[in-house]
Amino acid sequence: xxxxxxxxxxxxxxxxxxxxxxxxxxxxxxxxxxxxxxxxxxxxxxxxxxxxxxxxxxxxxxxxxxxxxxxxxxxxxxxxxxxxxxxxxxxxxxxxxxxxxxxxxxxxxxxxxxxxxxxxxxxxxxxxxxxxxxxxxxxxxxxxxxxxxxxxxxxxxxxxxxxxxxxxxxxxxxxxxxxxxxxxxxxxxxxxxxxxxxxxxxxxxxxxxxxxxxxxxxxxxxxxxxxxxxxxxxxxxxxxxxxxxxxxxxxxxxxxxxxxxxxxxx
Amino acid sequence: xxxxxxxxxxxxxxxxxxxxxxxxxxxxxxxxxxxxxxxxxxxxxxxxxxxxxxxxxxxxxxxxxxxxxxxxxxxxxxxxxxxxxxxxxxxxxxxxxxxxxxxxxxxxxxxxxxxxxxxxxxxxxxxxxxxxxxxxxxxxxxxxxxxxxxxxxxxxxxxxxxxxxxxxxxxxxxxxxxxxxxxxxxxxxxxxxxxxxxxxxxxxxxxxxxxxxxxxxxxxxxxxxxxxxxxxxxxxxxxxxxxxxxxxxxxxxxxxxxxxxxxxxx
Amino acid sequence: xxxxxxxxxxxxxxxxxxxxxxxxxxxxxxxxxxxxxxxxxxxxxxxxxxxxxxxxxxxxxxxxxxxxxxxxxxxxxxxxxxxxxxxxxxxxxxxxxxxxxxxxxxxxxxxxxxxxxxxxxxxxxxxxxxxxxxxxxxxxxxxxxxxxxxxxxxxxxxxxxxxxxxxxxxxxxxxxxxxxxxxxxxxxxxxxxxxxxxxxxxxxxxxxxxxxxxxxxxxxxxxxxxxxxxxxxxxxxxxxxxxxxxxxxxxxxxxxxxxxxxxxxxxxxxxxxx
Numbered sequence: 001x002x003x004x005x006x007x008x009x010x011x012x013x014x015x016x017x018x019x020x021x022x023x024x025x026x027x028x029x030x031x032x033x034x035x036x037x038x039x040x041x042x043x044x045x046x047x048x049x050x051x052x053x054x055x056x057x058x059x060x061x062x063x064x065x066x067x068x069x070x071x072x073x074x075x076x077x078x079x080x081x082x083x084x085x086x087x088x089x090x091x092x093x094x095x096x097x098x099x100x101x102x103x104x105x106x107x108x109x110x111x112x113x114x115x116x117x118x119x120x121x122x123x124x125x126x127x128x129x130x131x132x133x134x135x136x137x138x139x140x141x142x143x144x145x146x147x148x149x150x151x152x153x154x155x156x157x158x159x160x161x162x163x164x165x166x167x168x169x170x171x172x173x174x175x176x177x178x179x180x181x182x183x184x185x186x187x188x189x190x191x192x193x194x195x196x197x198x199x200x201x202x203x204x205x206x207x208x209x210x211x212x213x214x215x216x217x218x219x220x221x222x223x224x225x226x227x228x229x230x231x232x233x234x235x236x237x238x239x240x241x242x243x244x245x246x247x248x249x250x251x252x253x254x255x256x257x258x259x260x261x262x263x264x265x266x
Numbered sequence: 267x268x269x270x271x272x273x274x275x276x277x278x279x280x281x282x283x284x285x286x287x288x289x290x291x292x293x294x295x296x297x298x299x300x301x302x303x304x305x306x307x308x309x310x311x312x313x314x315x316x317x318x319x320x321x322x323x324x325x326x327x328x329x330x331x332x333x334x335x336x337x338x339x340x341x342x343x344x345x346x347x348x349x350x351x352x353x354x355x356x357x358x359x360x361x362x363x364x365x366x367x368x369x370x371x372x373x374x375x376x377x378x379x380x381x382x383x384x385x386x387x388x389x390x391x392x393x394x395x396x397x398x399x400x401x402x403x404x405x406x407x408x409x410x411x412x413x414x415x416x417x418x419x420x421x422x423x424x425x426x427x428x429x430x431x432x433x434x435x436x437x438x439x440x441x442x443x444x445x446x447x448x449x450x451x452x453x454x455x456x457x458x459x460x461x462x463x464x465x466x467x468x469x470x471x472x473x474x475x476x477x478x479x480x481x482x483x484x485x486x487x488x489x490x491x492x493x494x495x496x497x498x499x500x501x502x503x504x505x506x507x508x509x510x511x512x513x514x515x516x517x518x519x520x521x522x523x524x525x526x527x528x529x530x531x532x
Numbered sequence: 533x534x535x536x537x538x539x540x541x542x543x544x545x546x547x548x549x550x551x552x553x554x555x556x557x558x559x560x561x562x563x564x565x566x567x568x569x570x571x572x573x574x575x576x577x578x579x580x581x582x583x584x585x586x587x588x589x590x591x592x593x594x595x596x597x598x599x600x601x602x603x604x605x606x607x608x609x610x611x612x613x614x615x616x617x618x619x620x621x622x623x624x625x626x627x628x629x630x631x632x633x634x635x636x637x638x639x640x641x642x643x644x645x646x647x648x649x650x651x652x653x654x655x656x657x658x659x660x661x662x663x664x665x666x667x668x669x670x671x672x673x674x675x676x677x678x679x680x681x682x683x684x685x686x687x688x689x690x691x692x693x694x695x696x697x698x699x700x701x702x703x704x705x706x707x708x709x710x711x712x713x714x715x716x717x718x719x720x721x722x723x724x725x726x727x728x729x730x731x732x733x734x735x736x737x738x739x740x741x742x743x744x745x746x747x748x749x750x751x752x753x754x755x756x757x758x759x760x761x762x763x764x765x766x767x768x769x770x771x772x773x774x775x776x777x778x779x780x781x782x783x784x785x786x787x788x789x790x791x792x793x794x795x796x797x798x799x800x801x802x803x804x805x806x
Binding site: 322359 | 720
């Protein structure tokens with residue numbers, strides 16, 4: 001109901017304050033090593049770090065590493081989503097399967113996928129497949145659980161309406177169940193995307209698969225702390241971009257859905 | 267002569283926005299004596315809720331004063347209790363019925379025994395003594411609104427303000443609740459200010475009916491309801507005098523909607 | 533007067549209750565049992581180097597972890613994990629409440645906090661190591677710096693989105709600010725906060741394992757990598773199993789606490805769904 005100009009001035013204020021917050025943080029960051037509270041050796045100046053970051057942007061090898069990380073992220077997310085979508089729908093729709101698999105799911109789900117790193121390395125060596133195992137295992141659960149919720153969340157009145165109009169099973173899946181489950185899938189995708197990034201980089205750091213994570217470890221090993229900090233900022237920005245992208249996708253798919261859940265689904 | 271409890275003088279409320287000012291209330295003046303049951307009716311959008319919020323101290327009027335017991339109202343006064351229309355959003359779901367009724371009493375510096383006594387009394391008065399340990403969401407809409415009324419009653423306010431409290435309740439329950447309000451008024455001598463859009467309800471309940479005009483709102487008529495204090499749904503509503511009064515109010519509202527009513531004093 | 537309108541629950545007869553319990557147990561154990569049997573058969577028929585039979589893993593589990601190793605490696609890890617989680621929750625809720633209640637502060641800090649949350653937590657390990665050296669405090673700090681953000685941001689979100697009608701109710705009854713916080717703002721924010729706590733716990737577990745695999749000479753993560761490097765396959769698996777059990781333990785604790793705190797929330801959802 002707020003008139004457009006009030007909304008705009010709210011947006012302007014929020015942007016301004018947010019920008020001030022970020023600049024304030026950068027100023028603080030610059031100040032700490034300048035005042036000698038922490039040695040610049042351990043906490044490089046903000047200016048140096050940002051300069052280094054832009055230098056990396058001009059380096060082709062940097063972008064190759066970004067590509068490697070993103071490839072692992074994308075493939076892992078894709079496999080996890082397809083598998084979780086299919087399995088989640090099937091299991092979600094058949095009550096017997098739901099009950100039978102419940103205990104297994106509740107045991108496998110909390111296993112930290114990083115625990116599987118040594119196993120993945122043994123089986124696949126230092127290859128992309130090892131990273132994919134880790135990424136897929138973790139991302140799968142995020143999407144799977146959401147799809148299960150989504151398939152079960154079909155509004156009872158809508159379902160009765162469909163049945164009273166004599167819609168076939170296939171039609172009901174297509175026109176009722178899948179659209180209901182779609183927003184949940186989008187939420188799961190957003191959560192999985194964040195998890196997949198974390199694990200892609202973790203796999204690179206711990207296993208030594210080429211990518212941004214491995215670069216961080218290289219810089220650390222050679223004492224190039226400015227490099228480490230700059231890549232940390234890069235990964236943060238990457239995470240931010242991915243998160244924002246998927247939030248937009250999620251909101252678009254929710255626009256028609258009288259959603260009252262948000263990401264409070266526990 | 268009963269002393270004046272509530273005095274509203276030349277109340278004016280203007281909402282400022284970038285696209286222009288909205289004069290929700292133009293000039294409202296009326297008085298309410300202790301122990302009266304006054305109903306306020308008006309066409310939709312005439313600012314009834316705004317008026318109530320100004321009286322309750324939740325909104326600052328642009329001009330004019332509200333006096334309770336001779337003291338100006340600048341914030342929520344401690345001797346006033348509100349019952350909202352949206353009971354579902356006014357009762358706290360994490361508290362039991364008893365907990366909800368108890369909450370406003372917590373800072374009133376009463377002994378535990380006295381506090382419990384007030385709560386038990388209020389719950390019994392609305393007929394919910396058996397539901398004290400249930401949660402609001404376990405109860406039906408009508409019962410939830412009773413909890414809200416019990417909460418207001420236990421608070422022992424000097425004036426009880428009710429903002430279209432029965433609008434979201436089904437007709438049969440509404441009849442029960444109307445009788446409850448009359449009973450509380452008669453048995454306890456409670457001063458009640460009751461806002462409604464239901465004309466029949468306003469005539470059935472009120473000793474006076476204040477009819478508001480269209481926006482910018484002023485008091486179009488201050489009508490005395492000369493029906494007997496003992497009223498019941500069947501016989502009172504069948505009285506010819508009832509029909510006369512309600513028709514009169516209805517006509518006033520229609521005139522108000524058409525903007526035909528002449529401002530008194532002009 | 534009006535009758536209590538909720539459904540009346542009749543206590544089930546003993547035989548029915550027993551039958552239902554038996555059914556639940558069957559469902560709970562059925563699939564895992566079948567999977568284990570299949571695995572055991574496969575391991576006998578077509579032994580794979582890196583996938584020993586379940587009973588071998590179980591033996592290795594008992595040999596490795598039931599004993600002094602539990603005290604020297606597992607307990608300290610768990611201790612650090614617990615401390616990290618509790619600190620994250622404490623700092624996250626307190627700071628989050630303060631920020632959430634103050635609009636200017638929130639708008640000032642939110643983009644910055646969203647950025648920190650977006651940083652994949654493991655990349656912070658080298659930095660924290662650098663700043664704090666390899667100490668126990670550092671290991672806990674790694675967990676806190678990485679796992680803090682979900683609960684912090686969710687608390688901010690939960691605190692600021694208190695229902696307006698509930699707030700007006702509180703104001704109309706002249707509740708003090710402290711009372712509003714305790715009886716309105718925090719309970720209403722709890723569902724969101726718990727969603728954040730769940731994410732915080734899983735991030736904390738990841739960080740504990742990674743920081744030990746990466747930068748430690750003791751602890752659970754370190755031991756698993758050690759086994760892997762020395763090709764002690766069954767022992768490695770037993771470590772994975774232990775981590776799985778810890779994960780399940782965390783999830784169970786969370787579930788119990790959450791059900792207790794959010795009885796009302798689940799109650800409303802059930803009523804809505806009916």
